[in-house]
Amino acid sequence: MDINRIAGPLKGRFYLATGRHTGCDREPFQIIGLYMAETDYKTLRDNVRNLIEEKAYPDLERLIGELHEADLADLLEHLEEDERLTVFRILTPERAGEVLIEISPPIQESLTHELDDQALSQILNELDSDDATDIFSHLSPKRAENIIGLVQPAVAEELQKLVGYETDTAGGIMALEFVSVSANSTIREAIENIRKKREEVENLYYVWAVDDSGKLAGVVSIKDLVLEPRDRKIRDIMNPDVISVDVNTDQEVVARIVKQYDLTHIPVVNGQHKLIGRITHDDIIDVIEEEANEDISLMGGVIDQEIAEESALKISRARLPWLLLGLFGGLLSALVIKNFQGSIEKILALSFFIPVIMAMGGNTGTQAATVVIRGLATGDISIVRTGKRLLTELRVALINGILCGILFGLVVAFWLSDPHLGVGVGVSLITIILFSGSFGAFVPFVLKKFNIDPALAAGPFITTSNDILGLLIYLSIITQFLMAA
Amino acid sequence: MDINRIAGPLKGRFYLATGRHTGCDREPFQIIGLYMAETDYKTLRDNVRNLIEEKAYPDLERLIGELHEADLADLLEHLEEDERLTVFRILTPERAGEVLIEISPPIQESLTHELDDQALSQILNELDSDDATDIFSHLSPKRAENIIGLVQPAVAEELQKLVGYETDTAGGIMALEFVSVSANSTIREAIENIRKKREEVENLYYVWAVDDSGKLAGVVSIKDLVLEPRDRKIRDIMNPDVISVDVNTDQEVVARIVKQYDLTHIPVVNGQHKLIGRITHDDIIDVIEEEANEDISLMGGVIDQEIAEESALKISRARLPWLLLGLFGGLLSALVIKNFQGSIEKILALSFFIPVIMAMGGNTGTQAATVVIRGLATGDISIVRTGKRLLTELRVALINGILCGILFGLVVAFWLSDPHLGVGVGVSLITIILFSGSFGAFVPFVLKKFNIDPALAAGPFITTSNDILGLLIYLSIITQFLMAA
Structure with a gap:
């Protein structure tokens, strides 16, 4: 063939x-x-x-x-x-x-x-320490123990070291393969160091300089190693303003730092500021995608589901809690409507507009929440300016509420030839858009303040409460109107 | 101070x-x-x-x-x-x-x-060509013309060259600052080349090798330039399997390539395979975030709004079309309900459950759509396996539909002491979850097939149609039930 x-x-x-x-x-x-x-x-x-x-x-x-x-x-x-x-x-x-x-x-x-264990341990022997740890950390405790006995001793040591860090911290994504040199050595010595680690460290763009006690002291680009005379001291050509992260820093923060300062690699230090690992750009890209996935999943009500999951049962289990929440919320809405049964019996048309109320409240809230959530995630919106943002969102809701409210009122007034009802539903809609717009913008800030993922604010939890409150507002206002009439 | x-x-x-x-x-x-x-x-x-x-x-x-x-x-x-x-x-x-x-x-x-134009042109003189073009491309035609006359001739040429590419293609994000050497030159000559561009190219990790006609022929890491003897030929140490992108490639595809192959920089070639630019990792991170923003925005119904926008009027304008769409859809739903006025008059309780129907259909559809949209975006779900995925989603909807349907039916049967109605609403809910789950999973694939952003499938457009269809299913089934009773 x-x-x-x-x-x-x-x-x-x-x-x-x-x-x-x-x-x-x-x-x-x-x-x-x-x-x-x-x-x-x-x-x-x-x-x-x-x-x-x-x-x-x-x-x-x-x-x-x-x-x-x-x-x-x-x-x-x-x-x-x-x-x-x-x-x-x-x-x-x-x-x-x-x-x-x-x-x-x-x-x-x-x-x-x-x-089998033999094959897996051979694979782990070959991988970079961060990748090996990724796979290793998903094994059952029993199997992990077997594997530790089978891999090379140096690999076993690395795995045991790295698996101790929380998976979503700098320690959880760092690798132990990096090149460091003493700040007091020469370029020639640094190059010898690189030569020794040539096979181990595949992509090498920077060499980190440490002082006599192993503390991170500076960074040298490989470009400078090439261009400068070989007997110059590292100390003289290094940049001492090296940006590093502590090993316990949240991976989302690490990604923000890398993005903020346009870095390719970032060194990881321990509490004594000793250099202990490095994180590379491809890991950062993974973190950024992972965080975006998390936000999108929360917004879509599919928390904790792996996108590539293939088992229908596992997928169902991941989604069911949110559906049950929606069902429960829906039943509360039903309770609200039942409570206003009298008004609906009097004017059946009130029931026609339940979908309008729900859709408009939901859309307005989600729009505001989405922008704030994403802005908080990317850093484009800052919690310092909460007040300013809320004021802007209130203005937006006012403009759009008045426009949609008038339009809705006119349509209903003409359609059902009932100007009074038109005014009632129009005023309701303005109130609901004002409420849900501010609510949608406000909740992500509150969640952020309490260190909860703001993305929850665009998910089923909030849309459900929005539905209940929206219907309550609508039916209360319209009932007042009916009684006034 | x-x-x-x-x-x-x-x-x-x-x-x-x-x-x-x-x-x-x-x-x-x-x-x-x-x-x-x-x-x-x-x-x-x-x-x-x-x-x-x-x-x-x-x-x-x-x-x-x-x-x-x-x-x-x-x-x-x-x-x-x-x-x-x-x-x-x-x-x-x-x-x-x-x-x-x-x-x-x-x-x-x-x-x-x-x-003023003087200050701006001085700034553009100092920037990398891709960043300068970013700013330049947002100027009014009149101002752009003035600026071209004021910047250095070399900068003017670069700007005019780069501004000609579509902003969301490789050409639109590439920079012209890179180091290339002839494949036939020695390492020593390559290093001299780097020295010449030392100031211009700040972060340098790779040197690209070209053949005599300027075509991209290979890539050499700076690490190898440091370690290999200086009289070796580039041709002998370069990797000829260099991954490049055509200048017209969509930036999303560029980001996928960079992510797929864990690259830091990617060279850009023209139709004749001549090396014409480079894209760096930080630009790729921006693209990935931008694409995630786009998806999230579409899902939240805030297309085309800049997250950092501060003008309430501009924000309103960006969001209003989606709200009007929602209003229109809500009115269609109202029409559906009005059409079943007779059933509701007979059993007013039918109106109580409109929110349940809408919420459950919406949530199920959004859950399925979210996973498929994100999977398609990250490449975790592929269009080749559409059939398999749809089958999985159908199974998921069946499991969750039956569970929620039975629960809902029981609650209604006991609450309103009407077992017959309980069966009716339970069956409706199962049908609606089955329908909206499959619909939610199916639509993103269809959009992708027609090269429309699949993220639209979780936005207001689809949830609105889902509402209308869900209500139609619910009221039709329940009316059949009433007539059978």
């Missing part, structure tokens, strides 16, 4: 992403950048499936040998469980590790589960 | 973020990392305000001279417009530029607007 035939349909399409170019013409390409034409996964997946079925393992090995680890991880996600294992077992421990860390958590866990 | 007194309350707090350490003890710190204790902005801001009011400009200059540009940008965002200008005008053009690019867009634009 010819690899070119297998890979053929995939080749030309990925030119833009790969850009592998040998000088005379555009061939050969690697098959990387598959996500660029997502539907072509299908072709690749089908080819892999055929090879597995035909037990054409040498061909399979050659085909997957062409793939970048990140793409191979994507491919595995697209296969069935038994196929995944077949492909995964072909890989060398080093490559298997690189693939494993790129796979989304639920699938990663099921793969890890299928591997 | 003593700077230490001014900065005093800020100092100790920022130790963790700054980590500036000179060897013997922890002092002095820079005041950086202000966001770590957000409420302390207030102290700093108040100090700055006092200095402005007292016209103590030398003190003001010294105080802001201590701040990192990114923190200074945050400070400016916390000041009133005239104060901002006062502080901004103290800065040198180079520092002013670094601050300006860190400020959120609406405030950046108002600041730019206040500067």
Whole structure:
């Protein structure tokens, strides 16, 4: 079987992403950048499936040998469980590790589960300490113990050290592979240090300088190591204003620091300001995406659900609490309406407008909450200016409330030929938009103040309370109107 | 006035973020990392305000001279417009530029607007080409023309080149400052190249190798330049598998590539595969946050609103269309209910449960849509597996629908002592959850297929249609039940 035939349909399409170019013409390409034409996964997946079925393992090995680890991880996600294992077992421990860390958590866990302890410990031996810890920390206590006995002693030590940190802190995402030199050494000595760690530290852009007691003292870019004479002292070329984070800093704060100061790597220090680890840009990108996922999930009422989860039962369990909350809230709303039964019996049309009231209150509140939540998350809105923001939101709600209220009132007045009812529902709507707009903007600030994730404010919890309060306002106002009439 | 007194309350707090350490003890710190204790902005801001009011400009200059540009940008965002200008005008053009690019867009634009052409062109002279273009592209055509005449000819050329690319493509975010060398040159020659561009290219981690016709041929890490003998050829140490993007690639795709392959920088090539620019990790982080913002905004129904926008009128205008859509949808719902007026007159209690129906349909649909939207955005869910995902979601909806339906039916049956009605509303709810769960999961895939942002599927547009359809299902089923009774 010819690899070119297998890979053929995939080749030309990925030119833009790969850009592998040998000088005379555009061939050969690697098959990387598959996500660029997502539907072509299908072709690749089908080819892999055929090879597995035909037990054409040498061909399979050659085909997957062409793939970048990140793409191979994507491919595995697209296969069935038994196929995944077949492909995964072909890989060398080093490559298997690189693939494993790129796979989304639920699938990663099921793969890890299928591997025997020997295979898994070989993989952990090859990985960077932060990635190894990620996988290690998801093992059962029993299995973790076995694995610790099987990996290399140095790896065991690193794992035990890193697994002790909270997962969402700097310690939980840092790696132990970095290059540091004494501030008193020369560039020549620093370069020797880099040479020693050449294999261990793959991407190296900065060398950190420490003083005699191991405290972080400065940072030197590799560019300066190249350009400056080799007998210059590190102390003389380093930048002493190095930005670092404490090992217990929340990962969200770490991401904010990295983003704020446009860093690629950030050193991690302990309470004595000793250099103990480093966090790289790709980990930061993961944190930023993770935090955005968390916000979006909370807003959508799907807290704690892994996006790549495949088990319907697990998904149901994650979502059910929010649905039950919604059901409970809905029943409270029903109670409110029942309480105003008399008004509705008198004018049945009042029931027609329940959806308008709910939708408008919900939308206004969510709009205000969304902007404040996101602004607080990205730092574009600050808690210092709470008052100013609330005032702005109140103005916004007033403008939009008056416009929508008048429009709604006019429509109802003409539709049902009842100007009095029109005025009543219009005034109700203005009140509700004013209320839910301010409420939507206010709640995220309050949550933030109490260190609760503000994103909750756009989720089912708040929309549910908004519904109840909105209906209460609507029916109270309109009943007053009826009694006045 | 003593700077230490001014900065005093800020100092100790920022130790963790700054980590500036000179060897013997922890002092002095820079005041950086202000966001770590957000409420302390207030102290700093108040100090700055006092200095402005007292016209103590030398003190003001010294105080802001201590701040990192990114923190200074945050400070400016916390000041009133005239104060901002006062502080901004103290800065040198180079520092002013670094601050300006860190400020959120609406405030950046108002600041730019206040500067005279001379000052603005001096700032643009100092900035990296991508940042200069960002600011330049927001100017009015008339002003842009003036500025082109005032900046250095080389800068003018760069601006005119970069402003021609679509803002959300690789060309729109790339910079022209990069180091490339001929693949046939030696390491020594490459280092000379770096030396020449030392000032221009601040963060340098990779050197790109090109062939004789300027086509991208490989990549060399600075680490290898340091470690390898200086007379080796670049061709012999470069990695020819360099991942690049075409200048017209969408920025979201660029971000996905960078994330997928854990890159720090990515080279940009033109149609002839010639190297024409570079995109750095900080720009990628911005893109990822921007795309998350877009998704969250669409879900919250606040499309096109800048988070940091301060004008109530502009905010209202951005939100009103979605509210009007909601109002229109609500009126359609009203029409549906009016259509079933007879049933409600017969059993008024039917109106009580309108909120339950709306809330449960909305929540189920949003939950499913949120997971699919986010999965599609991060690549955790792929369009290839649409069928499988829909099947999973259908199962989830079935499980949760049956549980909630039975519970709801029981509550209604006991509350109103009407088992028949209980069965009716229970069956309605199961049907609605089944429908809105599948609908919520399905719509994002459809939108994605037609290249529309899937995030729209969790916004007001879909929840509104869900409301209408949910009420239609509920009232139809329940009316059938009443007629059967």
